[in-house]
Amino acid sequence: MNPAPPLLSVRKLRVSFRDEHGHGAEAVKGISFDIPAGKTVALVGESGSGKSVTAMAITRLLPEHGCHIDPGSEILFDGRNLLAASRRELRGLRGGDIAMVFQEPMSSLNPVFSVGEQIIETLMLHTRVGRKAAQQRALALLQEVGLPAPERKMRSYPHQLSGGQQQRVMIAMAIACEPKLLIADEPTTALDVTIQQQILQLLAALQQKHGMAVLFISHDLELVGQFADEVIVMHHGSIHEHAPVQQIFEAPQDAYTKALLRCRPHLDRRPARLPVIRDFLGDGCYHEPPQRQRGYQADDRVILEVQGLSVDYHSRHGWFGRHSQRAVDGVSFTLMRGRTLGIVGESGSGKSTLGLALMRLQQASAGRVLFEGEDMLALTPRQLRACKRRIQIVFQNPYASLNPRFTVAQILTEPMLLHGIGCDAAERLQLAGDWLEHVGLPRKALARYPHEFSGGQRQRIAIARCLTMHPEILICDESVSALDVSVQAQVLNLLQSLQDELGLSYLFISHDLAVVKHLSDQVLVMQHGRCVELADADTLYAAPQHPYTRQLLDAIPQGWPH
């Protein structure tokens, strides 16, 4: 089909890891694919699918210890087998013909060198040019990746740049030596949506201009849709589907691909229950449940009313000086009983601080939080303890929010112990088991420790911990952001069914507008600590008033343009 030999071809790649008990686990199970010169191939999969391992195998960055590449595997780059190349050869290739951009720009840049210095180093290592010439070239590169005031930025250190600027520097460094292949491993996952769009456009423009091949690794099918020529869908270490992007979006063959496309919430659909992978893997015939209507109704009762809430962060300045910064600035809203208010904003918009301030986990500096008419901010610590039970929070990172030294039983019974729910330990344990089953985990999980569970399961435990206290308001602070799309759908369904069943009111904080739209009746958009728009979900998405809201909506990855 393709007369020219591909730039990179991976043949029967098998990688297995050995854990500390000596059990082997195959991370990549004999995959084969080609990357033609000058094309963009996207590798899409959830965590544990083996996509990053594949990329690391190509650059030979896998750890020597505990990792085994099957001797039958081959990775041919320009006809050379990378798996058999010497270290010397590899050093020449990496950063030269093959360049990489990683997910976390902050941790990929060396914090003690200026960014100019780091680009110059790359150039001098690979192109044998003098320092002067390298300096000139570095400046040109920074200009090319669109960094404002590149002369000044050359002398800046990584921490003085924003995340998006850091990623631009990483890209400048990657394209410094005119690579034939650029491997981008989740390059925009750590960035805000608007920045994400800019970086994607930059990558696409550079790819066109330099005629590079790009291997784009992502968990987000919608994101790669607008950018890739071919898409490879991986699941549990094997390739499920490899097709041109149009076919993936318009006529996906594989059940898993179909599921991935459907289980992410969409802006133009709102099914009563999101489909999950299992719906597609069965007989393959999935019927979407009826759509759900959202929005505050006239007969709703107010449960929480926030008036002019402000939060200041204080930092020390010198010996006695204090610096204060306003993180939340006069935000007001109303939450109705049994409804969901979505709060969206980019990082630094103050949306998380707002959630913490409502629970008094963060000191508010002004405003009132009326919980059924009672000002939460004016309560004494003693009164607050009783009130805390009624308003609970589910945090973003399920790996960090459960105490690793506690068993699930301890985690779930502690709140009941503190609030005097259940008369003795046996009853509390019984209740804990009930709640665990309620969130879809077996009762026998009580004896286990958090690290024995996956991210989605841990988030269920965190939700169960809140439920043990019979809260009336649940604040979900980016609670599904760290989860894979398929798991995210399951947790969203769980949250929805709990709301239907228990009449909970949610404050749903997220940067993901599609997810917020799926779950929210009303949406509040935050920017720089202020509320820029507050409206019913459908109204806001259909006719955004504020330019910032429009900008956010435009930045949502749309997948393959229909």
Added chain:
Amino acid sequence: MPHTSAPPPAAPHHHNSLTRIGWRRLRRDRIGFAALCIVGAYLLLALAAWSGLVASHWQDEVAHPYAPPTLFAGSAPHHLELNAADIDAADRRATSAAALDGSGATGLSADEDPLAADMAAAQQQAAQYRGAEQTRADSLPLGADQRGRDVLQKLLQGSATSLQVGIAGALLALGIGTVLGALSGYFGGLLDDLLMWGYSVFTSVPDMLLLLAFAAVSGRGIGTVVLVMAFTSWTGTFRLMRAEFIKHKGREYVRAADAIGAGHARRMFHHILPNVSHLLLVQFSMLTVALIKYEAILSFLGFGVGVTQVSWGAMLAEAPAELLQGYWWQMLAVTLCMSLLVTAFSLLSDSLRDALDPKVK
């Protein structure tokens, strides 16, 4: 890549707490496990010595002074000992020499000498003991000291003392450091400032000087040594715990504890402390090593345990005089015994750090 989406492996009946995982890792680490066994053996011996099961008669003078170790009985330097018969003979020689002189120049007759009665009584008493003198060994497994005490027994008793001092001191230092560090790191603000000032004052004085100053003021004895060392060595733990508490108080699991209504004390000691306990364990083993060495130095300088007690330091204090005369066995025994424990303890700290670090998985 972490296998996050994979279901957890079918676990056996008991589930894996982090402590149990750490223990399993330590078991696999051969050097660490050997070190643990050695430390364990020392602790058992110390316990036995402390409870009087072994080496309770270390003060008995069971051999001739400086009796050599059995293995080196032939080649070791010989000690000339004067016994009662020699003294009598020397006395007689002196008297007869005086008689030969004929002058009787002592100048005092028995009636005039005010000490004569006392001397007679003393001589009588001495005669009593002369008969009861027990037979003394010519050599001992590890030799004998100046007074003919068994070095092996002293060594066992000394190990018990040194370990007791080291462990008690380390626990006390750890307690002070942890509580102050936790308060300072958790609450921050003015309390943190005050504690940090106190800490800075403590650390600005050289350790040894502080140790000696405390020791000089408070006299000798095991209790004093423990207190003195704890008061001077809590600073490292304080800094460590302060930093850990600052780090952990912002973690989500602590925030979650706050959200469910857990108070400050519960968050500090029920939630955070178990999560930094592995550091405390490592700190404990390092402190114990350091304090055992400090105790040796203190006792060597004469500020350590009391004269009726024996420790490695006290034994080492006898070494300079002995070495000059060529009696090497006491020093060698103490040095080997102490090196073995200190090395084992240090290796154990390293292995513990590796095994218990929750990040290394």
